[in-house]
Structure formats: C-alpha cells, structure tokens
Amino acid sequence: MNIPFNKPYVSNSAASLARQVLDSGHLSGNGVYSQKCCQWLERESGCQRAFLTPSCTAALEMSALLCEITPGQEVLLPAFTFVSTANAFVMMGARPIFVDVCPDTLNLSPESLAKKITPQSRVIVPVHYAGVACEMTAITALAEEHHLTVVEDNAHGLAGTFDKKPLGSLGDLATLSFHETKNFCCGEGGALLVNREDWVERAQILQDKGTNRSKFMLGQVDKYTWVDKGSSYLLGELPASLLLSCLHERQSIQKRRHEIWQRYSLELTSWCSQNGILRQDIPAYAGHTAHLFYLQMPEQRYQLKFIQHLRERGITATFHYQALNECPMGIQLGGIAGSCPVAERAARTIVRLPLYAQMTDLEQDYILDAITGFHFD
Helix, strand or coil: CCECCCCCCCCCCHHHHHHHHHHHCCCCCCCHHHHHHHHHHHHHHCCCEEEEECCHHHHHHHHHHHCCCCCCCEEEEECCCCHHHHHHHHCCCCEEEEECECCCCCCECHHHHHHHCCCCEEEECCECHHHCCCCHHHHHHHHHHHCCEEEEECCCCCCCEECCEECCCCCCEEEEECCCCCCCCCCCCEEEEECCHHHHHHHHHHHECCECHHHHHCCCCCCCCECCCCCECCCCHHHHHHHHHHHHCHHHHHHHHHHHHHHHHHHCHHHHHHHCCEECCCCCCEECCCCCEEEECCCCHHHHHHHHHHHCCCECCECCCCCHHHCHHHHHCCCCCCCCHHHHHHHHHEEEECCCCCCCHHHHHHHHHHHHCCCCC
16 A cells, blocks of 8 residues: 555545636636635635735745845744745845744744844744644733734644634734645645735735736726835636635545544554654644644654655655754854754654545554554664
8 A cells, every 4th residue: 555645635626616717818816716715814814814825935925025124133933844934034134043842832932932032033933833823822922022023834724723713813924835735735825814904005015026006906096016025926826726626625624634633643642652752732722723743753763764664564754844943054044053952853753644634544544553563672
C-alpha cells in the first residue's frame, strides 16, 4: 500500500465551477468567484475586508506594507515557522526577532515574547501552528501595552477558534493559505484579512499594483493612476473557483479530518506514553482545525529513523520547519543558535503523519499498524 503525506482536496463541484469560469471570459482576479470567496471569508471571520492573494506569502507582504515597516524596526515572530513569516518583513528592511515557542503547542510563547520586546519593536506575528490557537489574550495584551501591531499568520487555521472567536479576527491583520497542503485549497493561493477599517482602502491599492483602480471600477474617478507602493497581489478566477468549491464543502472536509485526527490521538496514546513521545496538546481555549497530526520523538536520532521505517512500508511522513534562528539566513539577520531551545528541539524531533480528508479507514489502519511496529533500540 502506498500512502502519501497529503492529497489535495478537489470537491465534486470543482470541474463545473471551473468550466463556468472558462465560459465566462473573465480569468483575471476580482471576478465573481473571487468576490464570493471574499464574502464567505468576511462572513466567517467577521473581518472588515478579505482580499484573495496568490499565496499566504503575498498576503504577508501586503501586511508588511500596511504596517509601514521601515528599516531597522523589529518584527517579533516564532522561531518555529515557515520562512515566509520572516521574509515578508525582512524584504521591507525589518529585523526579525526570533522568539521561542511553547512546548505543548509549538506556538509563540508569551513569556518568551515579553522578554524580547524593545523600543524598536513594531509588529508581533503569532503563528497558529497546526491550526491550534496561540494564547492570544496574553499576546494582544503585550501588543496593547507596547503599541504594537498584531498580524496573525493563520496559514493553518481557517475554521479554528480562540475562546470561540474565529482565528484571523484577533489581530489587526491576518493571513491565510490555500496551498494544496491546506484543509481548503486551490493549488496555490492565500488571503489577507483586514480587521482595521482605516486600512481597507490602502489594502485595495496595494493589491492593485499601487493604483486606485478600485475607485475607477466603482466610477469614483475618471481614470486610475499610480498613487502608492504595491504589487500584483491578485488571485486569478480559476483558482478562486476551486477554492469556492472547497469552502462550500467545509463541514464535510472538517468532519472527516477531525475523525482521522481523533483516531490518531486515541489509538496512539498508550504507545506514545510507553516510548516517551510527545503529542499535540489542544488547550481548552482552542478549537483546532485538524490541519496536521505530529509526534515528537524522544531523541533526535529517532526522527529520520522513524520516517524511514514508514517509507519502507509505503507511508510518507515528514519532518517540518527548521528553527529560523539557527538557519544560515536567520543567523545572518541576528539569530543565535541555541537561543530558542524548544523550537530547535521540535525541528530535530517532530514527525508529521499523513492526514487528508480522503483517507480511508483501511489506510489509517495500515498507518497505525506501521507506527506501533516501530522499535526503539
């Protein structure tokens, strides 16, 4: 049996919606399907405005522009995250400050965060790792105390909650990913959620290459022109239609993912306890998204050995991020190896298991048998 790490979800209506786009003659962004996706996101998150983007990376870049980051200002982010969380702000000249994560969730540690804030700090970027909410009460309290902007990197967390509030609604801005590895996907895609009304108009300009094209389309100006910075941050209509078809099936997708996640959790409890393996912890305040299921091996030497054990049986499992503070670019930007021990240990010990909505019970039976057949020497 061959079991991939992920299978992109393609809904039953995807082909018919794509055909409608092709027949419409409108393939570029901000068409009917883009607007429907944005309206869905605005309704579900409660944000002031949603903007579809070509990727979560692009949405983070828009965030950095909206925050008006200037060279030398500091952006605080978890050391355990994807490089885009840092790169979007580094490209604006910011200095990334790598903060350690909590051992139970691998989310930004409020205690570590408080120690890293300086007069040069400008933005905090909490990452809701695995779709499990960060401790946002503590993080937003620190942001308010020090007059910092909060940008939620919610690439894993659409449909997740913190104290029953939607993830993406808790910061000034939030970003989403619709990459094919995510719960809801369109191949490549993302979104920016703007929670500040006074930033909506500028976000439109940034998305439209620095022009006031949106005002022109509304008949508010007789021609559009270059008025600000910006880039091509639009998602095309074909991927937007794929995304919309997934959003329409949100409940069934999430139901199945949670079933798979819960079975992993229940059936591996004893095996993990016996072998000193750490599993994901879901705090009481978090409604998680079942985006991924990971195990942390008791020692670094077991990470690749365990992954290889599964691959020999046709099962693709994988590690995850490398701690940014000890990556070559991270060190070049001021990171110090050894300064974020929890993030560094996670990078060396974490193994992510296959998890996708189309997984069958038989496939999961096979995976569980292979996992529990691994022997620690």
